Amino acid sequence: MPHSHLIKPLIGEQYPTIDYGKGVFLYDTDGHEYVDACSGAVTANLGHGMEEILQSIVNQGNKVAFVYRSQFSNQPAEELASFLNDKTGYPWTFFVNSGSEAVETAIKIAIQHWQEKGKPLKRKILSRWLSYHGITFGALSASGHPSRRERFDSFLGDWPTIEPPYCAHCPFGKTYPSCGLACASQLDTMITRIGAENIAAFMAEPIIGAAGGAITPPKGYYERIKEICEAHDILFISDEVMTGCGRTGTFLALEQWGVKADIVAVGKGLSAGYAPIAATLISEKVMEPIVQGSKVIMSGHTFSGNPMSATAALAVLKLIESEKIIEGVDQKGTYLKNLLEKCRTEFPFIQDIRGRGLMWGIEFDERGAGFTSFIVQNGVDNGILLYPASAGIDGRKGSAIMVAPPLNSTKRELEEMVKRLRRTF
Ligand code: PMP
Numbered sequence: 001m002p003h004s005h006l007i008k009p010l011i012g013e014q015y016p017t018i019d020y021g022k023g024v025f026l027y028d029t030d031g032h033e034y035v036d037a038c039s040g041a042v043t044a045n046l047g048h049g050m051e052e053i054l055q056s057i058v059n060q061g062n063k064v065a066f067v068y069r070s071q072f073s074n075q076p077a078e079e080l081a082s083f084l085n086d087k088t089g090y091p092w093t094f095f096v097n098s099g100s101e102a103v104e105t106a107i108k109i110a111i112q113h114w115q116e117k118g119k120p121l122k123r124k125i126l127s128r129w130l131s132y133h134g135i136t137f138g139a140l141s142a143s144g145h146p147s148r149r150e151r152f153d154s155f156l157g158d159w160p161t162i163e164p165p166y167c168a169h170c171p172f173g174k175t176y177p178s179c180g181l182a183c184a185s186q187l188d189t190m191i192t193r194i195g196a197e198n199i200a201a202f203m204a205e206p207i208i209g210a211a212g213g214a215i216t217p218p219k220g221y222y223e224r225i226k227e228i229c230e231a232h233d234i235l236f237i238s239d240e241v242m243t244g245c246g247r248t249g250t251f252l253a254l255e256q257w258g259v260k261a262d263i264v265a266v267g268k269g270l271s272a273g274y275a276p277i278a279a280t281l282i283s284e285k286v287m288e289p290i291v292q293g294s295k296v297i298m299s300g301h302t303f304s305g306n307p308m309s310a311t312a313a314l315a316v317l318k319l320i321e322s323e324k325i326i327e328g329v330d331q332k333g334t335y336l337k338n339l340l341e342k343c344r345t346e347f348p349f350i351q352d353i354r355g356r357g358l359m360w361g362i363e364f365d366e367r368g369a370g371f372t373s374f375i376v377q378n379g380v381d382n383g384i385l386l387y388p389a390s391a392g393i394d395g396r397k398g399s400a401i402m403v404a405p406p407l408n409s410t411k412r413e414l415e416e417m418v419k420r421l422r423r424t425f
Helices: 051-063 075-088 099-116 137-141 146-155 182-194 221-232 253-257 284-292 307-322 325-346 369-381 411-424
Strands: 018-022 025-028 033-036 092-096 124-128 199-204 235-239 263-266 278-282 350-356 359-364 387-389 400-403
Touching: 033 411, 051 307, 075 092, 075 278, 075 307, 092 099, 092 284, 099 137, 099 199, 099 235, 099 263, 099 278, 099 284, 124 182, 137 146, 182 199, 182 221, 199 221, 221 235, 221 253, 307 325, 325 350, 325 359, 325 411, 359 369, 369 387, 369 400, 369 411
Parallel strands: 124 199, 199 235, 235 263
Antiparallel strands: 018 025, 025 033, 092 278, 263 278, 350 359, 359 400, 387 400
16 A cells, blocks of 8 residues: 655655644644744744634535535625725735736736727836745746745746845945945836836735745835836736734735835735735726726636635634734834844854844844754744744845734734744754
8 A cells, every 4th residue: 555645845844733723723633733833834823723613614614615606706705805905905806816817817807908908018027135935936936035036047037036125134235224225226227127017016025924934125116116116107016915914013014115006916814814815906997998998817727715714704704803903013013123133242153133013134244044944943942933034045145034923912922933943042
């Protein structure tokens, strides 16, 4: 009888098997406890085992679990779209099942937008080096993430990238604010060189997550980016798959720069891990020529906006609203940051601490990505889950982890996380 193999990220590696979770804690089948200091993959924004969310899913399942989007709409999906519209001001919502698909859809809609306007085909999406937008071919083409691209580089779109707004190691060797935001101005130069007629959109994560460890651009950066996009008449896509739904202290992170993108991708925190769902939010300006034209978005998946996932997301967002969870993120984030800063004085290999809300990156010295894996594994052994985010991967300095706990973590739980983090260090 052949053995069955569940393919894991690293084949042959042993992973603990999780049994159950409660709040910020997870327990494996051997009885080990882990404090979830990174919400899994910056996803479980409300922690684990939230009864009211689970009950909503069961209730919906008892009514109907699946309808096909080409045949029916469904109430939870309609209500979720309306909730997202109220929260963000984007009138159009397209549901998908993962962050990668939300980004993929954003790219396709940007391309379609220009086609419907009768422009010659705009083939390029610009993005930044040090970025992660997803694993599907379109999203990966726009990702400045060397290790994820490695095997597929020659299949990917020939899409240029600009330097990241990485103040800790400024790619231009400058210092903010005397730098004059050279990293943002580079977009202007790049568009001029390639020709705006060839570019459908510029895409960026408001705060660089998986590829950099919460690299946070300074004030003025997105204001300038938006200005440049508008001046050249190209669309601005904000990938808020990680930063969205309250993670950084506002529903969308870009609100903190006072900027609105043309298209936004959200995922992860949308259902906080209670069901797979993500969404592409689209402005009226982008949709208008599509509504006037073909009326069809050539994207979509069997499970898009299925009632179970939409119900999970609705229950999550309603809870976040009724418990005023986003309102508490800044204060908790500052508390966590202060605890992390104390670690910095204790452990000289910590080089930089940056982030917003409850999304913090800790960058290490020149030891490289191997050191990140070592710390993350040591974390597991010390009962704390950390998110690896290696900025050092392409030869730049540093490698990083992220601490991004559930948004409803208590101060005592944050203290417990930092206690285990210090033990790990
Ligand atoms: N965009 C960003 C900013 C992400 O952080 C991720 C996931 N780490 C994705 C897209 C892809 O999302 P998913 O893994 O759900 O496909």
